[in-house]
Amino acid sequence: MAKIKIGLFGFGVVGQGIYEVVRKSKNANAEIVKICVRSLDKPRTIDRSYFTDSADEILDNPEINLIVEVIDDARAAYDIVKRALLKGIPVVSGNKTMLAHHLPELIDIQKRLHVALLYDASSCGSIPVIRNLEEYYDNDLLLEVKGILNGSSNYILSRVFDHSDTYAHALAQAQALGFAESDPSFDIEGYDSLFKLVIITVHALGTYVAPERIFTYGISTIHESDIRYAREKGVKIKLVAQVVKVSEEHFTMFVMPEFVTPDKYIYSVDDEYNGVVIRGECYDRQFMFGKGAGSLPTASSILSDIMARLHDYRYEYKKQNYVQRPDYTTDITLKVYVRYTTTDIHRILHFRKIREQYTSEESNYVIGDIALSELLAKREQLTGEDLFLANIPIFFLNRDH
Ligand SMILES: NC(=O)c1ccc[n+]([C@@H]2O[C@H](COP(=O)([O-])OP(=O)(O)OC[C@H]3O[C@@H](n4cnc5c(N)ncnc54)[C@H](OP(=O)(O)O)[C@@H]3O)[C@@H](O)[C@H]2O)c1
Incomplete structure (x- = not known):
């Protein structure tokens, strides 16, 4: 040219x-x-x-x-x-x-x-990410693309976990440093990660899924009790976007806070950095790390x-x-942590199985199995300071280790 x-x-x-x-x-x-x-x-x-x-x-x-x-x-x-x-x-x-x-x-x-x-x-x-998915990963062996795609929310969570900062102070600092928008909802409610995930999925699996069909939950309602719970369990809470094949015929995708254990690559993606893990049938996991904005x-x-x-x-x-492309599904079961105080959570959400429940004067939580389609259908009711949701990863296709 x-x-x-x-x-x-x-x-x-x-x-x-x-x-x-x-x-x-x-x-x-x-x-x-x-x-x-x-x-x-x-x-x-x-x-x-x-x-x-x-x-x-x-x-x-x-x-x-x-x-x-x-x-x-x-x-x-x-x-x-x-x-x-x-x-x-x-x-x-x-x-x-x-x-x-x-x-x-x-x-x-x-x-x-x-x-x-x-x-x-x-x-x-x-x-x-995009050119690599388009060119190098041009095969049908890709199982999952998962990562921390938003620097502002990651910066806030890092301050909270590693520096014992309060959420409000960490957010103010992110804004002062120019990581977060003056209206930070785009970052912390998960929409920035969602839009990136939509684009990534086109190049990962060849399929476009409109943003409104994807369950998206941010970090704005995280509370001291959630952080304490995660610390006790030795995990960090990260805002994670993922697209993952759940069977030969289907894939799913969502954006949610997630409990991340120290053995995962994204556990050490801190501050305003981004990290993307690509998992495939033959090469296990590969990891890309770097500055996602600026x-x-x-x-x-x-x-x-x-x-x-x-x-x-x-x-x-x-x-x-591709002759055989997987179809998008929300008919899968996730294991989630839901923290609440006064909300009648069992009236809103239908769990397939309750695994753990805790109540106290300060806050309550339930850990249970729930359909992703149920979370998507009830998304509008899962708002407000009184509620916080996090994904506890389970591994589809049993191919993570
Ligand atoms: N910031 C990042 O780190 C980052 C990273 C990846 C992608 N992006 C994307 O890159 C884009 C720009 O982000 P930014 O951070 O550079 O935004 P920004 O600092 O707010 O700058 C936006 C620019 O767009 C101009 N503009 C707005 N509406 C316009 C219109 N109708 N016609 C012509 N110019 C117009 C503005 O003009 P004036 O100067 O006259 O106001 C300004 O120069 C966004 O889509 C963002 O999502 C940003």
Whole structure:
């Protein structure tokens, strides 16, 4: 491919990092031509002549042969990315919210028009999860992809477990350090992990599952008694996203706090780091660890996608053509810990089996087997400070050891 002339959308945390890494990279053979932002009035660190607030000025510029989209508005991002692809202009995006909601349509456009959309930065920042799943793990031996996909919530849980910080203080610190959004619900309620998991699953198993069909539970209601319980058992609580084959014909996926034992790779993924475990039939478990967010780590992933375009790389979505693809199911049994104080938990949740119950004046918990479909159906009722849920992992297919 000839020199890459980039039209960049967004000049925030990631956009500025991209400007920096493209400038630094001697081999990129790429140049940022124009940058579209929301407001032209903001002070900028580079020459004002770069900037426009008109998407058309980039999309209609014949000199531009690659769009890089890193804006924080998923709806506008969808319009920009779709318009670019329909015009035959390849796109690199980091926008997990937009991708998780629109991938089927965007994949269809890519296939019909033979145009590329790359997005490794959208899932786990600098960790090259997507391209590895797409290319290296292009076989049917994959059993599970599981990990800590959100740096902010992991930072908060690390502070609480390793530094005996309070949840509120840890959250405030995460915000002060720029790990958490000023509205942190996206991170701590599990949606950021969910959207990444949706994208990962497309490349792990070749199947798209819409976010609203996936059980998602965050860490915002974690309480001192949950932490004490986990410490007593010698485990940590981590916010874990997972997609896992439960039989030859089916896979399941969910995002939930989980009790993690010290023998697991993700036990030692602390602070704002991300870690992804890939488990397969022949190679047991492999582990990828690194910075999942931040200006330069995310920009380095975007640069890798830009460089891939120099060689005309695009995702083939080969797994979508597998003869036998497993179907998504929520008809599986999980073992969960549910802590509550006044909520009548047995009125809300139908357990298949109760394994342990504890009551005290301060709080109660129940550990039991429950269908994932039951948790999904009752999701709206499982809110509020009085409740906290955590998964106690059991191993499907008995192939973990
Ligand atoms: N931050 C990370 O570590 C990270 C990691 C992986 C992926 N991502 C993804 O990367 C994207 C950007 O994140 P960020 O942290 O860089 O966000 P950010 O710092 O809030 O910056 C957002 C940028 O988007 C611009 N923008 C918003 N709406 C726009 C529109 N309609 N047209 C043109 N420009 C628009 C803003 O313009 P103004 O400057 O004028 O406000 C700003 O420059 C998000 O999708 C995020 O999920 C971020």
